[in-house]
Amino acid sequence: MPDLLSRRRALLGPNVSTFYDDPIHVVRGEGVWLWDEEGNKYLDCYNNVPHVGHCNPRVVSAICAQAGVLNTHTRYLHEGILDYVERLTSTFADPLGTAILTCTGSEANDIALRMAEAMTGKRGIVATDATYHGNTTLVSHLSKSNVPEVGFGLGKYLRHVEAPDSYRIADPDGRHFAARVQEAIDDLEASGIGFAALIVCPLFLNEGFPAQAEGWLRPAAEAVRRAGGLLICDEVQSGFGRCGSHFWAHQKQGVVPDVVTLGKPMGNGHPVAGLVTTPEIMARFRSSFRYFNTFGGNPVSCAAAMAVLEELEEKNLQANAARIGKLAAERLTELAGKYEVIGDVRQSGMVFGAEFVLDRDTKEPASAYTDRVVNAMRHRGIILSKLGRHKNMLKIRPPMPFAEEHLHLLIDTLDSVLAEMPARA
Numbered sequence: 001m002p003d004l005l006s007r008r009r010a011l012l013g014p015n016v017s018t019f020y021d022d023p024i025h026v027v028r029g030e031g032v033w034l035w036d037e038e039g040n041k042y043l044d045c046y047n048n049v050p051h052v053g054h055c056n057p058r059v060v061s062a063i064c065a066q067a068g069v070l071n072t073h074t075r076y077l078h079e080g081i082l083d084y085v086e087r088l089t090s091t092f093a094d095p096l097g098t099a100i101l102t103c104t105g106s107e108a109n110d111i112a113l114r115m116a117e118a119m120t121g122k123r124g125i126v127a128t129d130a131t132y133h134g135n136t137t138l139v140s141h142l143s144k145s146n147v148p149e150v151g152f153g154l155g156k157y158l159r160h161v162e163a164p165d166s167y168r169i170a171d172p173d174g175r176h177f178a179a180r181v182q183e184a185i186d187d188l189e190a191s192g193i194g195f196a197a198l199i200v201c202p203l204f205l206n207e208g209f210p211a212q213a214e215g216w217l218r219p220a221a222e223a224v225r226r227a228g229g230l231l232i233c234d235e236v237q238s239g240f241g242r243c244g245s246h247f248w249a250h251q252k253q254g255v256v257p258d259v260v261t262l263g264k265p266m267g268n269g270h271p272v273a274g275l276v277t278t279p280e281i282m283a284r285f286r287s288s289f290r291y292f293n294t295f296g297g298n299p300v301s302c303a304a305a306m307a308v309l310e311e312l313e314e315k316n317l318q319a320n321a322a323r324i325g326k327l328a329a330e331r332l333t334e335l336a337g338k339y340e341v342i343g344d345v346r347q348s349g350m351v352f353g354a355e356f357v358l359d360r361d362t363k364e365p366a367s368a369y370t371d372r373v374v375n376a377m378r379h380r381g382i383i384l385s386k387l388g389r390h391k392n393m394l395k396i397r398p399p400m401p402f403a404e405e406h407l408h409l410l411i412d413t414l415d416s417v418l419a420e421m422p423a424r425a
């Protein structure tokens with residue numbers, strides 16, 4: 001292991017992120033399981049990229065079959081991208097009927113922001129203050145933490161609004177959030193820059209997936225529309241049935257965005273991402289920017305992405321996400337009855353977790369404790385992580401075929417870790 005770590009540092013540079021104090025060297029995956037080089041088995045409760053399961057046979061054979069026939073850049077005519085976009089857009093409400101395919105979610109968000117500029121003639125962007133939208137020069141500046149110190153930056157063009165937090169900020173109908181968005185819009189307009197777009201993950205997943213009633217985002221969407229801007233929903237993490245109740249999280253939020261960006265789970269690990277938008281926005285973008293993507297939407301990528309959609313439908317994985325999520329919330333709530341350190345339990349389909357606090361009254365985040373729990377779980381063969389503004393929320397976001405037996409193993413293991421680990425030790 002030290003050898004691999006030092007080779008990584010030498011070959012890939014310093015500060016390349018790894019998980020855990022004692023990183024895992026994984027060599028194989030199948031379904032919801034991973035194996036390390038010593039043959040140890042881990043239950044994967046974290047990875048949303050292998051959406052329909054690690055090495056899903058349908059996706060593997062679709063990739064292999066297409067790679068054996070043709071793979072090339074995207075300037076030739078090919079029905080693969082058309083068949084895929086037809087099927088993909090059939091899951092969206094009108095008028096979201098056109099798409100651009102890319103290789104990463106970052107590219108998709110970058111294009112979405114350019115679409116907003118093309119449509120509005122303005123550049124002001126509003127984003128939440130605890131999220132992540134990717135790594136291009138433009139979108140890397142949307143993050144409040146780890147903002148690049150070099151580069152052109154967004155500077156005066158960006159306004160952050162406080163991310164929703166159902167545990168600490170009372171906002172049952174989204175009006176408080178909408179008021180903050182309105183202030184940011186007004187500020188951009190007053191500054192002369194003007195407002196172009198609000199970009200949010202509709203589950204606010206990186207922020208800790210707060211509990212929100214259906215339609216919660218509607219007031220903010222109305223503020224955006226009144227101001228003539230675009231609503232960009234970044235569904236890189238929240239999409240493809242993960243929230244259980246809907247195929248797309250923006251549908252749960254009761255809004256029809258102008259642009260929806262996609263990524264991570266789209267090709268089950270094959271690098272395919274993209275965005276879906278309206279014909280009007282697409283036409284404006286295409287006439288404002290010359291855009292070509294060598295690899296985005298190539299025949300192999302589309303075969304992988306199509307196999308993911310087929311697998312989701314055939315195995316009823318959205319319904320599985322709804323059922324397992326509900327059960328997960330019940331079992332985590334049982335643990336909250338046993339352990340004071342659990343301040344809140346939240347779930348949205350196949351994304352669930354518990355927020356750890358040192359004191360339930362003050363809600364003081366138990367961030368270091370959460371880190372210890374995550375590392376202890378890793379040593380017991382359970383892979384999960386942490387997120388949120390205070391990094392005190394367990395991030396449990398398994399592949400969609402995660403079943404009841406896996407959930408019980410996860411919760412029973414968490415129970416034994418919490419029993420051995422007092423919060424104020």
Ligand code: PMP
Nearest residue numbers: 104105106132133134236237263
């Ligand atoms: N948006 C969100 C919400 C993400 O979580 C990520 C990746 N973590 C991205 C965009 C960027 O995607 P990619 O790494 O494929 O560029």
